[in-house]
Amino acid sequence: MTAAQADLLIDRPSMADGSVLWRIAKDSEALDLNSSYSYLLWCRDFAATSAVAREENGEPVGFVTGYVRPERPSTLLVWQVAVDAAYRGRGLAAQLLDGLTTRLAAEHPITDVETTITPGNTASERLFTSFAARHGATVEREVLFDTGHFPDGPHDPEVLYRIGPLTRPSH
Incomplete structure (x- = not known):
């Protein structure tokens, strides 16, 4: 963990974070942008399977959204990962992903992670293969x-990237 990351808190999102997550996704220029309404719902209904990185003032600067697949309850589907431009290149996306899966593994029998990546999205390919x-x-x-x-x-x-089984802790 870098000094810049030490000042950040990995937390569950709240409904109040939905608009900021929408802005971070919009500013990423890489993600398929969903409606602002969907981010609000996501923060309400899937907070337990999502994570945000917060500055000391509580403002989100990155997020990962996901859900446990109903047909495969040991699989976390990661929907989106995004980091505010000012925080990119510091390993925050990896920290968010590791933090979320560690938290979920303590609460659910999570053994696998799935995500989808469009060809040519090198940053996401590296994030998930290094994960x-x-x-x-x-x-x-x-x-x-x-x-x-x-x-x-x-x-x-x-x-579709199917990653598993997870055999080592993230730290």
Whole structure:
């Protein structure tokens, strides 16, 4: 953990954080931006399976959203990971992901993580392959949604990354 990270608190999001998470996602210019309403709902309904990094003043500067898959209760699906531009390049996304999975593993029998990544999103590919390595897990990849699945115009395929089983703690 760097000195810059030591000043940050990894916490559960609250509904009051929804608008800030929407702004961070919007400013990322890499994520599919959902409606602001969806971020508010996410912070209400999926706070237990999501995490935010907060400055000392409580303001979120990064987040990871996810949920436990109903059909596979040992699998955490990571929906989005984003870090405010001022905090990028410091390993905060990895810290958020490790913090969330450590917290969830203590509460649920989480053994696997899934996410989707569009081809060419090198930052996400590195984040999740390094996560797998830290946790002694393998990574399987397959196209989950090809371009034809998306009804709203051209969209790159979404490649499913299955990471597991998680065998080592994140620290």
